[in-house]
Every structure is written in C-alpha cells, then in structure tokens.
Amino acid sequence: MSEQELEPQHRNIVRKLVFAVVGMFGFAFAMVPLYEVLCEVTGLNGKTNSRAITQVPEGMVADEERSVLVQFVTRNDPNMPWAFEPMEHSVRVHPGEIKAVNFRVRNDTDQDMVSQAIPSLVPGQAASHFKKTQCFCFDQQPLAANSEQIMPMIFYLDPALPKHLTTITLSYTLFDITDRVNGRAGEVAAR
DSSP states (O other): OOHHHHHHHHHHHHHHHHHHHHHHHHHHHHHHHHHHHHHHHHOGGGOOOOSOOOSOOTTOOOOTTOOEEEEEEEEEOTTOOSEEEESSSEEEEOTTOEEEEEEEEEEOSSSOEEEEEEEEEESGGGGGGEEEEEEGGGSOEEEOTTEEEEEEEEEEEOTTSOTTOOEEEEEEEEEEOHHHHTTOHHHHHHO
8 A cells, every 4th residue: 555545544543543532531421420310210229319209199098008117227428527327217117108207417526517418228129119208318418516406308118119128228328528518629639
C-alpha cells in the first residue's frame, strides 16, 4: 500500500477509536444513575422506594390472615458520632396495614450536624412491596449540638407481597453529611 492510501485508513481508525472512547466514557458516566433507577424499580440490592407514597391505594384491605415480622436494624457510618436506634426492634404487620415506627437520634457532640439515612431491605425480593408513606430517610436531618430527636417512619406492605416472605429486615445506615451540606466538601477534599 502506498503512503496516500494509509493516511485515510489511519484517520478512519482514529475516528472510530475516539468515538469508542467517548462512548465508553458516556456509558460509564451514566451507569450510576441507571443502576440506581434499576435497583429502585426492581428492588435489587435491597433498595427501597426513595420517594414518599402520598396516599395508600384506594380500596387496599389488610390481609388479616397472615402477618410479617419486620425487623429494624440501625448502624452508623464510622465517621458518624451520633447515637441512632429504633424505638422498636421489630413489629408484626399484616400486608395492607399501615404501621408507624419511630427511631431516635442523639447528637452528643458540641457541634450542629446534618445526617442522611440510607435504607436497605432484606430479602431484596420484598423491596418492591415495602412502601413508605413517610420516612426520615427521604430528607437530610439537621440536629443541634447535644440534642435528641424522634424520627418517624410510616409504611405498609403491599398485599401482593409473596406469601413465602414472613420476615423482612429493614436496616438504616446513618451518614454525617454536614460538610457536604455546608459546602465544605471541596475544601475537605483539597486538604
């Protein structure tokens, strides 16, 4: 092949490679939001609905013939100094029954702080049937220094919950997001 024939061929290969690199970058950038949507829709990875359900479906009736044990587990991220606990460690719920439970947080530090709770549900198959109408996990939770707060969570189990699921564990991990909320995340990362 002559030198003139190679140049257009090389340019074509370079264009294809640049297009492939841009495409891979775009795909990698979109993976996290796509994964979050997939987990929320399917209940994979124990993700529960992250948006409040403003009203219970009309005509929903509790299935009094069966009950499900719902257990609550809390833990803190290693950087979160608050005390965080469920006020009830478990409740029995009939699918279709609305239930309210409370969680307690206490900030024993001398600084005002902001937290965010991230939920996870086991077994993952139950996640799409666990419906929260109100939850502290929907919002950031500010708490003044040396104070305590009760945080409610109201939920129901969709009556379509598979009958073989008799125990569900809802766990929350509490994170300190004070720096991010105060706009200091960039300063902390730069140090």
